[in-house]
Amino acid sequence: MKLIRDLSDYFRRKGSDNLIPIHPIDYCFLRPEHVPYINRLCEEYFWPDIDVSECLQYPDFTCVCLYNKLVIGFGLLYPEASVTEAYLSFVFVRPDWRNLGIASFILYHLIQMCPNKDITLHVSATNPAVLFYQRFGFQIVEFILDFYDKYYPENSSLCKHAVNMRIKHIS
Numbered sequence: 001m002k003l004i005r006d007l008s009d010y011f012r013r014k015g016s017d018n019l020i021p022i023h024p025i026d027y028c029f030l031r032p033e034h035v036p037y038i039n040r041l042c043e044e045y046f047w048p049d050i051d052v053s054e055c056l057q058y059p060d061f062t063c064v065c066l067y068n069k070l071v072i073g074f075g076l077l078y079p080e081a082s083v084t085e086a087y088l089s090f091v092f093v094r095p096d097w098r099n100l101g102i103a104s105f106i107l108y109h110l111i112q113m114c115p116n117k118d119i120t121l122h123v124s125a126t127n128p129a130v131l132f133y134q135r136f137g138f139q140i141v142e143f144i145l146d147f148y149d150k151y152y153p154e155n156s157s158l159c160k161h162a163v164n165m166r167i168k169h170i171s
Contacts, residue, residue: 025072025102027064027109029063034074039052041094042092047148055089060113061076061078061113062074063075063106063109063110074091074092076090077114079117084118086117091129093106114169117169118169119167120141121164122144124148125159141163143162144161144163146160146161147161
């Protein structure tokens with residue numbers, strides 16, 4: 001958003017009529033046309049060979065954030081991890097779009113979709129998102145050594161340890 005404002009300001013100062021149009025941020029369920037873009041984002045920011053097309057089976061448990069057809073964020077929840085539990089696979093927002101409330105909106109929406117189930121997730125032990133999830137009521141259940149070992153390359157400097165977090169449904 002800052003980049004768009006900066007570009008608009010630049011053109012305005014130049015007296016140009018070619019202002020960059022500002023579009024609304026849209027939220028929708030996952031659709032087939034989003035899958036290739038989300039897979040690329042997952043490969044760039046997480047690890048290779050992620051395919052989220054399985055989530056098309058559960059569109060009500062997904063949330064995609066778009067800016068003029070550009071995927072800027074998404075959340076994917078697997079509702080049938082067990083009878084009493086759903087699993088939050090991903091919540092992601094592009095770095096330039098963070099701190100605008102997008103991830104909060106996505107996570108709030110996904111939590112609301114599973115009112116009768118606990119929701120669990122795994123996140124890197126050093127990821128600041130741990131604090132983000134705690135603000136929503138998730139609690140650390142377990143610390144898991146080398147959880148991401150099978151996902152990250154051997155020479156990766158990223159933390160391979162994870163925490164398992166859970167939010168209990170309200171009865």
